[in-house]
Amino acid sequence: MDDDELSSDEDEEKEDNIFDAEFVVPVTPTATDTLTFSSDTTHVEFTQKLADEMNIRHRDLQIGYKLSHWTKDVLPRVIITPIHLIRLFNAVREERNARASSRNPSKKPLQVTIVDLRPKHSEKPESKKAAKKPKSKASRKADSSDDEAVEVQSGKKKTAPQYLRELEAEHKCGTHGSFCVVAANGEHVSLSNEVMSLWSLLCSQGVHKSTSQPPEVLELPLKNGTKAAPTSRRQNNTAPAVNQYPHYPPPGPYPHTFYTPLPPPPPPAPAAVPKSNADSDDEDESPTLFPKIEDWLLDLDTSERGEDGHGFRTSSTGICEGMSVGVAKLVMKYAKLDCKKIRKQEAERKVAWAAH
Incomplete structure (x- = not known):
């Protein structure tokens, strides 16, 4: 193409x-x-x-x-x-x-x-007597556990906020101070607020039952983690050092006709001025306007563009080594189209904002 x-x-x-x-x-x-x-x-x-x-x-x-x-x-x-x-x-x-x-x-x-998708926390009104004598933290935690146990025994389904509290208690990471799951390689995969909310929603609807293993629909990297940079690629990116100083032979007892210094190296060519492009980024364009590459590749796989099973996210780990030419052309095509649409929407937003 x-x-x-x-x-x-x-x-x-x-x-x-x-x-x-x-x-x-x-x-x-x-x-x-x-x-x-x-x-x-x-x-x-x-x-x-x-x-x-x-x-x-x-x-x-x-x-x-x-x-x-x-x-x-x-x-x-x-x-x-x-x-x-x-x-x-x-x-x-x-x-x-x-x-x-x-x-x-x-x-x-x-x-x-x-x-x-926000968690819906239910609040129960307390009596005046309870307000005068607040319970301790251990008593409140025990009462909450007893209430949830009674609801399960009585056949009532737990709500999304109840599942969310279970997920927060089970996946609280003491190392990072956030919520994590551990991949097969030992790496801690962070769980965002959106992921936790959707997980609790799926459990409350009966679509997913486990609070320890994430649903497959979340597509978390639990097998290989997020660090997939091979050693060979890092070595290939290391360019050899360039000697910037001219070499002259040392003086010796030989005749003057053989002592001819090497000519100085030619001056470096001026940097090429890039051609103007209508689709180029503005100087003040914010990088946060565009999604992260891993999120964008995940979107490709989970959207209609990935229905043919190209595997954009898995193929991207082998760019210049294992990615096929066809997949690379598709990635370039979709990246160009999506970036142009995002820039167009940002330009329209700026025009609308200036008009107000």
Whole structure:
């Protein structure tokens, strides 16, 4: 695949019509509201409007989504980075096209349901007598354990906050001061707040039962860990030292005609000025605008792009050694398309911000 084919793919994506999608947003634990977003909405505008509608702070937003035509056993997909939002609208676009070309389209309206992944801690009111005589820490812990044991014996399902407390107690890491699981090679794999929340949610829904072994859907590197840099690659990256000083032969008793110093080395060539590129980064472009390479490769494997089983994340550990040419071209193509979309959304966000 050459550059002309990449350009044609970009032109085809530009020609896609912009559409509106209907979102069902949880406002309270028992009430929802409906919002409409355009497919060209930026990630910042999308998350800020959802945070305002849900009446929470933007930094506390932890959400996922499910499409109305998905079955109940399909887990919600998270919305953290701009790539996740692009993937959401691509899934809606594909379903719209499928319904338009079907002879018997579904009568159920196509909607996107927003799922609140934050842990929901339940608080029980205390009596006045209990407030006057607070219990000790050991007594409160024993009472909490007894309450959970009674709920299990009575047949009641534990809630996500209860599972979250179990996960926090079991995976508290005294070395790093956070929550970790230990991989097969002994490396501590950190568990983020989003991972802990989704894990507890899966346990409360009965999809996953273990609080010691993470669900496979989280795709944590429990076999090889996250440090996969081979020794051979580190050695190949070491360039030999260059002698910057000219060598002149030492003086000797031989005739003057043989004592000819070597000519000085030519001056170094000026550094080549890179050609202007419309897709190049701005000087003040923040690196946090783009996802981490390991997160982006994981997104490739778990999205529609990885359905053919290319194994982008596992192949990336052998770049320049074991990666096939076809996979490398696909990685370059997807990286160019995703970076261009992210820069476009950031530019639109800056224009909108300046207009206010």
